[in-house]
Amino acid sequence: MLPRGQFDIGEMPRFGLTQFANRFPVQTQNPEIQISGDVAQNLTIMNELSRLPMSSIVADFHCVTTWSSIDLKWEGILFKDVFERLIEPLAKPQKEAQFVILKAQDGARTSLPLSDLLKKNVILATRLNDEPLSETHGAPVRLVAPDHYGYKNLKHLNRLSFHVENPGYRPSGFRFMEHPRARVAHEERGQFFPGWLLRHAYRPLIRPTIKLFERATKRRSKEHS
Numbered sequence: 001m002l003p004r005g006q007f008d009i010g011e012m013p014r015f016g017l018t019q020f021a022n023r024f025p026v027q028t029q030n031p032e033i034q035i036s037g038d039v040a041q042n043l044t045i046m047n048e049l050s051r052l053p054m055s056s057i058v059a060d061f062h063c064v065t066t067w068s069s070i071d072l073k074w075e076g077i078l079f080k081d082v083f084e085r086l087i088e089p090l091a092k093p094q095k096e097a098q099f100v101i102l103k104a105q106d107g108a109r110t111s112l113p114l115s116d117l118l119k120k121n122v123i124l125a126t127r128l129n130d131e132p133l134s135e136t137h138g139a140p141v142r143l144v145a146p147d148h149y150g151y152k153n154l155k156h157l158n159r160l161s162f163h164v165e166n167p168g169y170r171p172s173g174f175r176f177m178e179h180p181r182a183r184v185a186h187e188e189r190g191q192f193f194p195g196w197l198l199r200h201a202y203r204p205l206i207r208p209t210i211k212l213f214e215r216a217t218k219r220r221s222k223e224h225s
């Protein structure tokens with residue numbers, strides 16, 4: 001059964017805030033993630049990723065605007081493994097640095113508490129449904145945190161920063177649209193307004209947003225052919 005307020009849209013569309021429809025990653029081949037913030041040592045993670053064990057999860061994906069895509073198979077490296085095997089020993093974040101900011105090649109950004117990222121179903125995915133992750137769905141690497149709404153699942157991930165306190169970072173969209181945790185099970189769609197209200201406000205935006213992203217993707221592939 002789908003969580004409250006969600007419906008099954010079938011195949012996963014390319015989606016996001018409208019300002020990202022025409023922004024694309026510069027680099028889609030090799031994952032490269034910068035680690036910074038309240039750490040002893042800044043760090044760039046690249047080839048090290050391929051030395052960590054691959055994991056896979058099967059999960060449903062829930063966009064805050066109420067569409068869901070079910071039974072997606074993601075493969076990659078658990079965030080927990082990356083944190084424990086690379087980030088902790090090499091970058092040495094301060095113990096109190098529990099506020100994590102995630103940034104992407106297209107300029108999108110979001111945040112999550114470290115404790116949410118360390119759950120066993122949070123993965124830095126490089127494959128979707130037995131194929132390499134496409135540019136559409138976040139190449140070369142995206143975060144997948146299925147217990148959290150889609151906007152926490154950053155595509156084209158290229159920076160993680162760890163902070164003792166929120167350093168005044170601003171989310172991609174309006175503040176009311178970004179809940180600090182955005183847990184699907186609690187319908188934490190945003191801040192200040194209840195989930196059920198945002199549900200109704202967002203639903204009419206789905207079709208036009210999908211169209212906008214489709215047009216942008218078509219234009220992009222023409223330019224690249």
Ligand SMILES: Nc1nc2c(c(=O)[nH]1)N[C@H]1C(S)=C(S)[C@@H](COP(=O)(O)O)O[C@H]1N2
Nearest residue numbers: 013014015016020063104108137150154155
């Ligand atoms: N870099 C980046 N990540 C992003 C977005 C985006 O526009 N840019 N949109 C978010 C939103 S709102 C959703 S619902 C999902 C959509 O993922 P999809 O395009 O693979 O369906 O990505 C999320 N991650």
Ligand SMILES: [Mo]
Nearest residue numbers: 063064150151
């Ligand atoms: Mo979304």
